[in-house]
Amino acid sequence: MLEQKGFVNRNKEREELWTADEFTGRLRNVGRSSYHDKHPFHIVMHQGNLSKEQIRGWVANRYYYQKSVPIKDAAILSNLPSREMRREWIGRILDHDGRPGEDGGIEAWLRLGEAVGLSREEVIREEHVVPGVRFAVDAYVNFARTKPWIEAVASSLTELFSPDLISKRIKVFEQLYPWIDRSGLDYFQSRLTQAPSDSDVALRLVLTHCQTPEAQQRAVNALRFKCDVLWAQLDAIEKAYP
């Protein structure tokens, strides 16, 4: 009887909306449990124990993610329901692709590649990108193209967690990987200010537009999906560069 009651409760549809604080808490919990800072490869990276080969493999593979981010954001842009939202979102694309007189994040990532000893050409040719990384990133782009815009927006909320990780990473690279040219770290420096501003916009959209329990749950699920996308990339990189 008790067990059956428990079973029924666990499966009962939630009838009340989470408050903004509860909802934000659920989203942050996804990061606490599943963000890729907990991945073994990242842990070893931050202990300073990755080889040059492994760092290069990570940078070369992660390029495929970086180059796909503006494609993903243009897909979201095309699905956003208002000009006001597009005006807020389009800066993400300019941040990555660059503006007149400003190179942007993809170029900065290529400079990181050079700083770790990869040629621009081999990075751009994607010759080191392994299938598992490609599949995960393509799944993310496809999610942004085909899912309702609010879920695609919610999936971007890993930016809530990235500033912490990136500020640690800058120190780690400077102190534990002194062979990496510091000029290669511009990408991370830029993200320290871009990510919080981006996640403010996305979080406000998600809190405002998810107005049923189901919509709130779908946003949490979208963020989990995105964490899976990041995690699966590290799985594939770890496997390729043991």
Add this chain to the structure above:
Amino acid sequence: MLEQKGFVNRNKEREELWTADEFTGRLRNVGRSSYHDKHPFHIVMHQGNLSKEQIRGWVANRYYYQKSVPIKDAAILSNLPSREMRREWIGRILDHDGRPGEDGGIEAWLRLGEAVGLSREEVIREEHVVPGVRFAVDAYVNFARTKPWIEAVASSLTELFSPDLISKRIKVFEQLYPWIDRSGLDYFQSRLTQAPSDSDVALRLVLTHCQTPEAQQRAVNALRFKCDVLWAQLDAIEKAYP
């Protein structure tokens, strides 16, 4: 026999590429035969014989096209194969949606609406938009989302023909429709400089990337399709505002 030979010839696959000049000529021919400046509704507009009701109907319906243009361009942006191309294309979205401190084309169109006696609200609510306009515009957005990027780019080449039409239209509105507040014509003024720069980029992409006879033909077909999209809108507007 002769007739059969003719039949065979007409259906023979073209084996040689058009030169850049021939190809450009074919594209311009599409405009000469099918651009909507030849539509009866446009002809009457430029003769100064549309009623206030008809002008208002045109502006209110055409808003649906205007608001869909950046959605279409974001879809193309998401399909473009390089950062360099995206950097050239993204300005179209900013032109329509606006930049910080700059309202953009959709806002300018709303001011045109006010200049012809429509409230912003009734235009934004799309209460005058007729199904035929909606279907044609949605077909254009769908084309941009689902077709190869180069065909979507080719479909934008009606911008080769629009400056001529728009410069005439500014004079027509000023001289033959003096009841329209001149401040409403900013949209057309902006397009006089934006359209040639946009079509330069698009034409260069099409000439460079259509490197088989079939690809060239598909570009011509895409431009014909776009002319149909514009023409069908005027058909529907003409029918709704007799």
